Structures are given as C-alpha cells and as structure tokens.
Amino acid sequence: MAFYLAIDIGTEGARAGVFDEAGTRVSTASAPYQTAYPHPGWAEQNPRDWWSATVRAAREALETASVRSVRAVGVATTSSSVVILDDTGTPIRPALLWMDSRAGAESERTAEIDHPSLRFAGGSDSSEWLVPKAMWLARNEPETYAAATHIGESVDYMTLRLTGRWVGSRLNATCKWNYDHREDALPSDLYAQLGIPDLAEKLPRDIAAVGDVVGELSRAAAAELGLEPGAIVFAGGIDAHLALVALRGVSSNPVAIVAGTSNAFIAELDEPVFSPTIWGPYPGALTQDRWLIEGGQVSAGSALSWLSERILGVPRDRLGQLVASATEVQAAEHGILVLDHFMGNRTPHRDPSLRGAVLGLSLGATPAQLYRATVEAVSFGTRQVLESFEAVGVDSDDVFLTGGIRHNPLWLQTTADALGRPVNLVSGENLTTLALGILGVAADTGEGRAEVARRFAPDHIIVEPNPAATQPLADAYERYERSTQLLTGMSHELARSTQTTARVGAA
Structure with missing residues (x-):
C-alpha cells in the first residue's frame, strides 16, 4: 500500500494527514503555534514555529498510522504570509502574516501604477499581499530588506525546509506577486516602478505549477519528520484555493467558501471577467487554461x-x-x-x-x-x-x-x-489536506487529477x-x-x- 503525507500550515497551527492511494484518510494530527499582534492591524509569526509544529504533527500522524515510508509529500499554507530569510534560509525577522494590513499606503500606491499585470488583480494589490509588504519593509526596515537574500511566502519556506530548494508555487506567484506564467518571468519593471527593483532577485526564480514535482525530500528533513528518505515533494500552494482540487470530485464547477479564521471564496472561470470587486482573474494559477478568481x-x-x-x-x-x-x-x-x-x-x-x-x-x-x-x-x-x-x-x-x-x-x-x-457543508473533512493527497497520488502515479479526485470525493450535507x-x-x-x-x-x-x-x- 502506498501512502502520502499532506501538511497544512494554517493560522493557528500545523495539520498533517496521511492518505492511502484509495483516498482513505488514515490518520491526522495537529500542533499549535502563536501569533503576535505588535500594533493594530499588524500580525506576525515565527517561521521556525511552522516547521517545529509540522514535525510534531507529522510524527504523530505517521506514528498513529504506523507508516514510516511515503511516496509523496505536499504542503499548503496561508497565502501572503511573507518570510524574510538570509542566504542560509534562516529567518531574520518574524513573518508578516496574511492578515497583517500595515501596508495600506503601499497598496494604494499600486493602484496609481499603470501596468498590464495589475489588470489581473482588479487594478491594484491588496495590503495583505507580498508586493505591498515588501514595499513596506523596504521603506520602514531598509536594513532588514537589504539584508534579505530571500523574500517569499510560507509555502516557499516550507518547500525549502523539505527539499533544500528555493522554489515558488505558481498559485501564490500568480495570485499574490503579479506573475503571469505565460510571460515566464516576474514583472521586474512593475517592482521597479514600486520602488523595489531588486525584489525579483529575492523571490524564487524557479516557479512550479501546482502538483509538479520540485525535488526529493532531503535526508535531514526525512529524519526530522520520522520518515525514510526517497519521497518526492510536489508544489503545493494556497490552502483555501486548493479546496477546488478536492471539490471537483463532487462538482465540475464548485464555488468554495473556506470559512475559518478568515473566509476565502474561490472559483474558476473558462473566460476572464474583470471587476474591481473581485481579485483576479488569474491566468492558469491553479488549472491550466482556466481563470481563477478569489474574494x-x-x-x-x-x-x-x-x-x-x-x-x-x-x-x-x-x-x-x-x-x-x-x-x-x-x-x-x-x-x-x-x-x-x-x-x-x-x-x-x-x-x-x-x-x-x-x-x-x-x-x-x-x-x-x-x-x-x-x-x-x-x-x-x-x-x-x-x-x-x-x-x-x-x-x-x-x-x-x-x-x-x-x-x-x-x-x-x-x-x-x-x-x-x-x-x-463538507462533512468533517479538511479539504486542503485532502487536495494535497489527490495531488500526491497524481504526481506519483501519473493519473489524471479528476479521476483521483472522484476517488477522494468528500461527503457533504445540504x-x-x-x-x-x-x-x-x-x-x-x-x-x-x-x-x-x-x-x-x-x-x-x-x-x-x-x-x-x-x-x-x-x-
């Protein structure tokens, strides 16, 4: 029997799930961490806490399932939880959590810029997103910004901890960094207009589509997690957005509302629709040739x-x-x-x-x-x-x-x-880890996601x-x-x- 490990870095803690290839959730576990609120509208977490909680949760889930070897590992996180790292991948300040809204003035600045990539974000970037937060850092903590070799998101940090590779997810990059995979390059000219011309050099240069294999689980990470080496690691992404992967097992065109600490609304369109009241449409962020929107x-x-x-x-x-x-x-x-x-x-x-x-x-x-x-x-x-x-x-x-x-x-x-x-109402199921299980099986076996999703289909009530x-x-x-x-x-x-x-x- 093949097994797959799913890791979900949420606002209050890390969750781990072990799945088998038939779609059965074999075990789950979680471990908490703290959030600091230094000022009104600010929210920060320590990235090291994400990893230590992941180790605790994964070890418990694996031990409960009596599993020592998995075929694939995937991770999803909150989006726009921005990490600032040195050249060794060590955090040099707390992460700016997704809900942190200190970059309001920087968000307003993005609305003043005429750049084609902003059209896919309704004309401006949210204060929660990575680009305005990077602008805030460069303006208010210039020494920290200059010292940062890497700036990215929590999913990038976790991928780095799992594989040793600095790789970004197309889902996060498209939805939060103004990236368009059809151009195959980060919008350095936009970043320059916003006063952060070197941001593209700090962001991951390798950006992988959701579900693509990005590397092998490192021996060090495997040892910490209590796993035998050899598992593949695939690109995950934004926790709430991945719900669509799981819901396609029960609907061809679902609207997901992930209602928790915050509420995330996710849907996809066959053709782009532009409006300032939604975020997007994002080209191919989750599914090739479809347009993702969020609220x-x-x-x-x-x-x-x-x-x-x-x-x-x-x-x-x-x-x-x-x-x-x-x-x-x-x-x-x-x-x-x-x-x-x-x-x-x-x-x-x-x-x-x-x-x-x-x-x-x-x-x-x-x-x-x-x-x-x-x-x-x-x-x-x-x-x-x-x-x-x-x-x-x-x-x-x-x-x-x-x-x-x-x-x-x-x-x-x-x-x-x-x-x-x-x-x-999805019945007692964490769709994020379920989606990672689907992506893991697809990455490992080559099966189509839709076919795997039907096997993993969650129960729901009206x-x-x-x-x-x-x-x-x-x-x-x-x-x-x-x-x-x-x-x-x-x-x-x-x-x-x-x-x-x-x-x-x-x-």
Whole structure:
C-alpha cells in the first residue's frame, strides 16, 4: 500500500494527514503555534514555529498510522504570509502574516501604477499581499530588506525546509506577486516602478505549477519528520484555493467558501471577467487554461473568537453555552448591528482601513445578543462577497462550505439564512489536506487529477435556510451595507490615528 503525507500550515497551527492511494484518510494530527499582534492591524509569526509544529504533527500522524515510508509529500499554507530569510534560509525577522494590513499606503500606491499585470488583480494589490509588504519593509526596515537574500511566502519556506530548494508555487506567484506564467518571468519593471527593483532577485526564480514535482525530500528533513528518505515533494500552494482540487470530485464547477479564521471564496472561470470587486482573474494559477478568481473576509471566525474570548471572557470550553444562548435570540430582532471589518475589508470594498463597529447598544444588551449580532455580521459579509461573484457571472449553483464553521451551528445556519438559499457543508473533512493527497497520488502515479479526485470525493450535507429568519436578515443586511457606507470616513480617520501611534511606537 502506498501512502502520502499532506501538511497544512494554517493560522493557528500545523495539520498533517496521511492518505492511502484509495483516498482513505488514515490518520491526522495537529500542533499549535502563536501569533503576535505588535500594533493594530499588524500580525506576525515565527517561521521556525511552522516547521517545529509540522514535525510534531507529522510524527504523530505517521506514528498513529504506523507508516514510516511515503511516496509523496505536499504542503499548503496561508497565502501572503511573507518570510524574510538570509542566504542560509534562516529567518531574520518574524513573518508578516496574511492578515497583517500595515501596508495600506503601499497598496494604494499600486493602484496609481499603470501596468498590464495589475489588470489581473482588479487594478491594484491588496495590503495583505507580498508586493505591498515588501514595499513596506523596504521603506520602514531598509536594513532588514537589504539584508534579505530571500523574500517569499510560507509555502516557499516550507518547500525549502523539505527539499533544500528555493522554489515558488505558481498559485501564490500568480495570485499574490503579479506573475503571469505565460510571460515566464516576474514583472521586474512593475517592482521597479514600486520602488523595489531588486525584489525579483529575492523571490524564487524557479516557479512550479501546482502538483509538479520540485525535488526529493532531503535526508535531514526525512529524519526530522520520522520518515525514510526517497519521497518526492510536489508544489503545493494556497490552502483555501486548493479546496477546488478536492471539490471537483463532487462538482465540475464548485464555488468554495473556506470559512475559518478568515473566509476565502474561490472559483474558476473558462473566460476572464474583470471587476474591481473581485481579485483576479488569474491566468492558469491553479488549472491550466482556466481563470481563477478569489474574494474574502479578513475577519470571520477570528471576529467571533475575539468577541467571545477577549471581550466577553468566555473560554473555549464554554463556547457551546454562549452559542446555545445566542441561538435562542431571534434573528435580527435584538436591535444590535455589528460591522465585521475588524481587520479591514478584502472584498468587495478592497479597503484595509475599514474598521469594525457595534451599533444599537443599550444597557440592556446581553452577551448572547452581542454574539448573535456578530455572527450575523460575518454572514452578511459572506453574502456581500458571494453577490460580487454572481455579479461578474460566476455560476454559484454549487456552493460548498468547509472549515471551522462546521463546529459552530449558529454560524452555519445563519450563513444559510443570510444567503437565503441552501448551501453544501463538507462533512468533517479538511479539504486542503485532502487536495494535497489527490495531488500526491497524481504526481506519483501519473493519473489524471479528476479521476483521483472522484476517488477522494468528500461527503457533504445540504443546509437549508430557516424561512422565519431570511426576511429579517435581509432587512438587516440592507442596514449593514448602508452603515458601512455611512461610517467609511470615520473608519479611515480612526485607522489613520492608530497607524500614527504604531509608527511612533516603532521609532
């Protein structure tokens, strides 16, 4: 029996899964790490923690499965988690996590540039992406930027640790670095216009398509992971985007909503559609000759955990009680409206300076009402993004939800209620590691991905909307959109004040 190791570097920890060639998930394990928030809008992690957590999770998964030899290893990570390394591959500062929005001014600068590659990003780069973050480093930490031999993403760092090779994923490069594989070169002229002319020299020069073999697992890495040497390592990519690989086992044209710490929306088109309310269309980022588009909510599950744990002081082991109490509150009848832009808005507004808000509070407001209103806000953000997809012609008949949302019944049901339509919930399955299992088998055996995906097809259930909740939530959604517009100016003013404080503190 052949086995395959999948590694997923998420926001809160590393997950490892062992699969066999028949599509059975033999074992799983996870290990956590910490995130630092040095200033408002900043988020950082230590890349060494990703590797040490990977070793712990992989060893546990392999030992549980009684497996010592695998045929292929693949890794997926959050996108735009930027690493800064010296010539030995050692980090010289913490990584700028995907949700870090400090590069707002640099993002605005990309919108002022007339360059053909920016057309595939809706006219500008997000503050979350690698290029604006590299601009921020060059401007605010010039000595660190100059000392960096390598700048890349978490997936590049993990590939380096696995193989010893500095290789990029076409998925990340296309979606986050303004790369077009049809040109077969990074856009150095764009980087020069943005004040970072040497960025292309620091990024991986070898860029591999998702699923392509990039090397062999090094003896050192194999020893740390508890594996025998000889496994191939293939190019992975962005965790959420790879969900489409797994979902093609159940739908020819799925829309994936990976709902967890953040919400990522992924779909592919046969022909390109251009709109400033979506990210993309990206040529051949995941599938040759197709166009990938993405959208997202920066704050989703993170907004709920922030409220329950840090504001209301409810520990995770008592979260179920809070969710149960909030479920008893009638939808949109509590008089509270929350705006979920706690770390800015990814789409459709593309505004990193939007901020969260709570409206309608009174001395009679309860924790259950506040939690319910925040769940509704996250669901309204989901509706807003999905509507932006539909507006550019995305077929949304097959919408699949996966991720941490499956552990929160109120969030799941409210999402269906706010959308006013049935949604498919993937049953207890991590689609990222499942997709890596599919890619591993395909890379090892030469089978077509579609055929392997059908064998690995995840189970799913249909979640129907509650008719009694759909209209009240539709009315509240209109207030949500109107309030966002009314408060945009104040959001920007408050964001500027915290940015000033952060610069003073850094000095």
